[in-house]
Amino acid sequence: MTGTLRVSDKVISLKHDHIIFGINDGKFLIYNDPRRFGLIKILNKGDEFYLIDNNGPDPFEKHVDAEFLFQKIKNRKTNVKAILLNNKIISGIGNIYASEILFDSKISPKKLANRLTVNQCQKIIKSSKKVLNKAIKAGGTTLKDYFNAESRPGYFKNKLNVYGRDGESCKVCKSKIKHIVQNNRSTYFCSTCQKS
Structure with a gap:
């Protein structure tokens, strides 16, 4: 956006x-x-706002753990990437970070959510915190026109492992990074590193 x-x-x-x-x-x-x-929209403290009332928690909230994610997705027959982008389940994960989180957790973006194990959910939660923390420390990700409040670009683009790297070598295994479209969104992954 x-x-x-x-x-x-x-x-x-x-x-x-x-x-x-x-x-x-x-x-x-x-x-x-x-x-x-x-x-x-200017609100008073404690006011509810209809656009975020149904949002799920962000990955940094204490109760967001493997069991929380597993219970939310165990009956969902959609791909895991769509789950990460669904703000009703977990808030704050954008398209760039979803690809990076799945790479870090070694999980294929094509895997159906209802096929994830509790252990894989743990990897996703751990990777979510790790990737988002790195992005925050780097000031975000500037691809085109993102700038922070001090008008500085984010530098996490320089640390991306898969996003926007279609056809380039994987930084881990040297296989080629692949690009697919899922739910009208670009997805990048390494089919060698992300087999599960």
Whole structure:
């Protein structure tokens, strides 16, 4: 998705700036969204918001473990990649990170969710935390136009193992990275490393 929040010392209006907030330290928080996919809604503490009321927990919440994931997916006959992108099950995993998480956990994106074992669910949860933590430390992933609030790109792109690397050699086994489309989303994987 596109759209950014940036912090600035002064108001310099750019094309597609939609909202400018003055913040306590004399700086400004500016919301820019060229495609107008975003939404800003001001809520009071404790208010519910219909767009996120049905979201599942994020992978960092304490109760999100192998058993939690296994119970959520044991009867689902969809591929595991679609499960990772389903915010009603687990929130906060985007398409890039789903491919990277499955590579790290050595699980094929084609595997059906109802065929995952508890041990494989444990690998997915562990890899989710590992990959997302690395991405956060790198400032996110800039492929085209992502920038953080300080207008800096994310550098996790330099650490991607499979995403966007179709036809390149796997960093682990040197097999070629493959690209498929699942549920209208690009998926990248190594069929040698991700056999299960």
